[in-house]
Amino acid sequence: MKKYLALLAFMGLFAVSCSDDDSIPDNGGNPEPPIDFTSGSADFSTYVALGNSLTAGYSDAALFVDGQTSSFPNMLAGSFAEVGGGAFTTPFMADNLGGMTLGGVPIAGNRLFLDFSSGSPTPRPVDGQGTTEITNTLAGPFNNMGVPGAKSYHLLAPGYGNVAGVQAGLANPYFARFASSPSATVLGDAVAQNPTFFTLWIGNNDVLGFATSGGSGVDQTGNLDPSTYGGNDITDPNVFASVYNQILQALTANGAEGVVANIPDVTSIPFFTTVPHNPIPLDPATTDLLNGAYAAYNGGLAQLQALGFISAEELARRTITFSAGPGNAVVILDEDLTDLTAFNPALINMRQATADDLLVFTSQTIIGTLANPNDPTSINGVAVPLADRWVLTPEEQELISTATTAYNQTIEALAQQYNLAFFDAFSYLENLASQGVPLSDGSVVTAQYAVGGGFSLDGVHLTPRGNALAANEFIRAIESRYGAVLPKIDPLAFKGLYIN
Template structure:
């Protein structure tokens, strides 16, 4: 991405303190979840539903500023738009035909943005990163350095001196491991996480002594549709050949065929695996059934013919390990989240910071739903899903749920005479209707994990 200030003759002036004059002001730092990222991208329509913006709206704060990105938006990977549903219900993504510089509508704002969430940022980035030299263009667009004096997210929010600071970070210290099918090297070590999170809170409290900080913990990254949509295809802990309703196929009298996977003890198949399955990977052909399942040639040929007639593509080729999570990998990822959340809880007590239990919130969404919204993938539940097309990030309804959780902590923390009202979640449902998404997933789902991969970094 071209560094956009090189093309802009008028530069924002250096920030000053106390630029916001409202009695109650709000700011936010974090990652893609704070930015309002949806469907593998960022654009104005999504940002108007980021949880910090929704909260500001509920507070009647008209001066809340975000780095507004005009249509068609900026997607992941670089050079792409966000995902969208075409007129036939296909999840698709286009090439970005304009320099992203021209999409940032308020680049000349002479102070830091109130929403400083940066897609792809981890704890290290909050403390240290000032630009996109590491390959993530969102750092350049949101931090706007060197004009804003080569400052980090934390340093910029200190210039704002908000009444309330929303902090949701740490997700990306483990997310990439799950999205890449159990690449455990992408998990930040517990000791590094502890040190960085404490440094973040120390710096914030030193720089913002009068600010009320509200912090959220980390959901289980295996509880998102990108990871758990195909959990229903498992029987007895083994993934089976399944149909378009994502249910195991009973070929005859309780006869099921196991999927072909390169890993054993598979516990989850990712959405990338679903896309590969729809192209034939993981589906046993007659030769595989004879050689590996002990079936006779006649029975194997009959089963293969039946699968072909049903629209499946038997290849006998395995789903790669990058498309699946084993039970050991899932357990290690869960343990990491538990360890990180223990640190967050401990530090929240030490620093007297109110905490949102985002982990429990996502569990509740998956088990019982919240205010009519569910945690299912859009192909399964387009009418009431709280997730966007990428299966990782919330949609409008999902961010409204998050906003309400923060509002539930802000109200008692500020002891307001007039409480901040909750967002009406019902008004956010049905974002993807019409048309209904097809029960197919294209190759674009492979792009979801690129921004959040931490391979070969730090």
């Protein structure tokens, strides 16, 4: 795994270093005719951006000044300024480390970078203590109202920025820094600015926590009370629809125009596509030892299948076998298998992973380690199955897909109802993951971890270059709806990876 990440990181650094020295292409001495930029029917004089970490400029597992400066709303504001757009303010963090403290006690870690000190490039937090103290509240208002961690219904929640509630997990530390009052709502602070134009990209976190926790949350479909939800739960689609409609009603009440974006397929991001399901190499002796150890488990399954308690398909799915050489699948727990422990406590719900399972990015920190330091045979993912939080099974992926589809149907329908511009982020980022996006210098931005230039080292959030691509898609949607002609963002002017 370390060699795999080392190769990825090396290739990523090579791509970044090359693209940072781009020359201006020779156009043969024939200058391009000037473009007459126009706002069309839109009014960008007061632009407010609502959303979560994607809007805030969160990158590499933290929010920090350079990332905020490279947020897509900040890029859009620069484009809007060419056609009458006004000032755009951001609740900047105190430094480029990204950590936060509450009363001097650290509550959030620093941003990641690639550390080469061991000879094998590894993402790790930058050194030092971040100086962003959340009790040092900022005087607003702020045009960038992106709040990392916010779900759709959090934008309407009074007290979501109450510093006193942060320690108890009842409030958001990022919003606490710039909320207008302890009882303020994100939406209320946005509407108070009387925006003439807005962007809204919210809803990723309504499924993302469930996904990144390996499906450890609960699908709350049918539960209309979000105050009872856990942090990793999937939001009920009807709750989402009601909240989203309330947000748009408030934003457009005074005639503001805007653009909304739907929710990407979170399972296509590097957080779920980097760690293979079969990373285990084995020598012949270890292979024989493991197959012998699992013989009783496999035999017990076969007996219960013969008695009709499980199907032949489930028997095949649960039978665990290893072979000498590379490419052995990890052993995982799967709550959707038939519970057989009433017959035999040793027949727990375990099986080997397949290509249909998605191992979360952080699982690489546990695979191959010892579950019991005093037992050299207790290797996680081999002799000890990985817990549910390390793997997103097909059944869990289906829950995410169903919710995402419902949310996106709501977003598109309400965009039409309110006559707003619409950015299909789901399709765009799906294309980024499957084919990549070519740039003018011949390079291609992809979703591959550390190499692609589209996603940061946390495997979830966009890089500055990824934000530039997203900003251009927002611009195209705005131009299509409002007849505007706006300056585009040059992705090559922004980093594809922070390397220090």
